[in-house]
Amino acid sequence: MLSVDGLGILSDDFVVVGRKPSVVREFGTRGTGFLGRVVLSKGDDPVLGRKVLVDLATSHVILVLGKRGYGKSYTLGVLVEELASLPYSVRSRTAVIVIDTVGIFWTMKVPNRDQKELLKKWGLEPKGFNVKVLVPKGTLPFYLEYGIPVDGYFAIRPSELGVTEWLGLFDLDLDSEAGSLLAGAVVEAEDKVGNYDLDDLIRIVGEMDASPHVKRSVAMRLAAAKEWGLFDKNAPRTVEYARAGAVNVIDVSTFKGAFGGQSIREVVVAVLGKKIFEERMKYRKVEEIQEMKTGRPVSEMPLVWMIIDEAHLFMPRGRKSVAKDVLSDWIRVGRQPGLSLVLATQRIDRMSDDAITQADIIIGHRITSYLDIQALSAVRPTYAGDSLDKHLATLPHTRGLAVLMDDVTEKVWVIRVRPRMSWHGGGSATALVKL
Ligand SMILES: Nc1ncnc2c1ncn2[C@@H]1O[C@H](COP(=O)(O)OP(=O)(O)OP(=O)(O)O)[C@@H](O)[C@H]1O
Ligand SMILES: [Mg+2]
Known part of the structure; x- marks a missing residue:
């Protein structure tokens, strides 16, 4: 039975973040994703409580922060798995684009056998996901030679x-x-x-x-x-990379070049973001007309989630960037056309304030750098009456633990992010192999 109290805390089994209690009353937990569980005790291996479900059916700006190696990319992977697992009624209205700056998301196709035991404890099983991995045209032969599964290439029409x-x-x-x-x-x-x-x-x-x-x-x-293999006048129109029901991973890790300040990958994100923004603005109007006529706000153009790892590369503080301009539009007015961003960074101090001030869900893994805490506290000094640094300072060291701050319900939770069902590609390179 679903019981909703006035604070947005739901039932004994779960809490929903990013969704108003009134919406939960009407739609229940449909269109939410299983992010993790609430941490109930102190220590590195804490007792866990209710499930944390995050709203994925409406527009959000989710910021994932934390020091190197404490679970940012892993958490992004969990969110992508949940987006890919939404029930058909929601998934068919949702498109997911992952901007893969490190080239690690192709492993989502492969089940996470490494953490099989951990998954079992969580009542989950290893599972691969049907993500589409697109790489720059010029790098395709490399991927094919090493048997890295790719589904096609990514290119943009110069026009x-x-x-x-x-x-x-x-x-x-x-x-x-x-x-x-x-x-x-x-x-x-x-x-x-x-x-x-x-x-x-x-x-x-x-x-x-x-x-x-x-x-x-x-x-x-x-x-x-x-020479970059980015431009092709026969490429699909960029809005076609936002396909309903699909998760497209765009590997920009090899687009390194730049003439001066801005990199090729910034331009990729800028063009994608701008075209999708313009198209969604148009189709939102179609949806409004449909809602008036039939009560169902639908159109051919899905709502779009863009997931960006190492987001400070695209929203740099203190320098011009075409990507930053476009992403700032998504952040400021994306709610109306239904555009969502998930941004992960370990460099809060290098990130434009826009993302920090406007994010409605912040998932903070371990943060210790004075500069980062200062950058975060400068724009978000308190949360639900508590100082942010206090929350972050008391977080145990265990990977995957995080402080989650939710603007919609005005709540702060210490959570443990669930294990990944698919293979996490972000592990550190090592020269040690089992003999
Ligand atoms: N929720 C979790 N459950 C279990 N293990 C986790 C979890 N989160 C992270 N880990 C472990 O921590 C490792 C590092 O996580 P991840 O690659 O996400 O770090 P990161 O914050 O993205 O680091 P970087 O800044 O270097 O990119 C993972 O390879 C995984 O083994
Ligand atoms: Mg990472």
């Missing part, structure tokens, strides 16, 4: 980048000669060619009215970009 992204990609300013030349060429390519490729852009740059050395330097940058 999906706007002037801002092109300039960001090459770290050019619109006021500079090279910047204005590139901007002019992009506009011309959009007008004259439509779905243009890099060769079209290089040709147009050559035809523009500018000094030869500036033309040459812009053309050379564009020619270098051909």
Whole structure:
């Protein structure tokens, strides 16, 4: 039996975070994910209580923090497993995109045999998930040679980048000669060619009215970009990477290059995020009309979850970033169109304040660095009347333990994140092997 008290605490079996008690009364726990259990005692191997269920049916900004090696990526994996396990009625309205900065999420296809005993204690079993792993086109032969299971390649149509992204990609300013030349060429390519490729852009740059050395330097940058294996005018439109019911893992770990400040992977996230944002804004209106007509707010475009590990790379503090601009839009206005972010970082002090101030669920694994505690406390000094540093300071060292702060129910829980059903790919490299 479901009983809801006024504080959002539910039944003896579970608590729901990120969902108002009124919504729980109406929809129960459908569309929530099993994140872990409440910690009831002190010590490294604490007594565990009620299940912690997290709302996955509406928009959230979830921030996963903590020192190296204390379970951030693991927790992201648990959330992705839960998103992939949602009942059909919710999953068919949800798309998940994992921005894999370290190249560790492909292992979700494989059952977690290593922690079989631990899983048993939790009443769970090892299980692989049907995630789609997409890698840059140029790296496909490597993955195939080593038998790493991939499902396809990821590429972007050059025409999906706007002037801002092109300039960001090459770290050019619109006021500079090279910047204005590139901007002019992009506009011309959009007008004259439509779905243009890099060769079209290089040709147009050559035809523009500018000094030869500036033309040459812009053309050379564009020619270098051909080598990245990122651009392909025959690629799917980026919004198609947000497919209802699917979990797409986009491996950006090998996109390392950068011309100056911003990296290729930042541009990948910026383009994906921007296009999905625009599309969701349109389809939200369709859903509202459907709701008026039929009572069911549905459309062809699913709600989207973007999961980003090492998120400080995309939301850097103190420098310009095309990705940061787009993700800030998701954070500030994503609730209305149904866009969610899960951001993990071990560098809170390097992360833009937007993510910290606006996150509605914070999962804090062990944090000891003075700079990080200061950065967190500066923007979120207290939580439900308690100081954050006090909560984090008393957290035992065990991996997987976390302080969970939930804005919706205004509650703070110390939790243990459940073991992963699928293989966790984030383990440390070691030269030691069993003999
Ligand atoms: N909830 C958990 N249950 C059991 N083991 C866990 C849990 N969380 C983490 N671990 C263990 O801790 C190890 C490190 O976790 P993880 O890779 O998530 O660290 P991280 O915080 O992402 O570190 P980094 O900052 O270096 O990326 C995992 O390989 C796993 O063995
Ligand atoms: Mg990690």
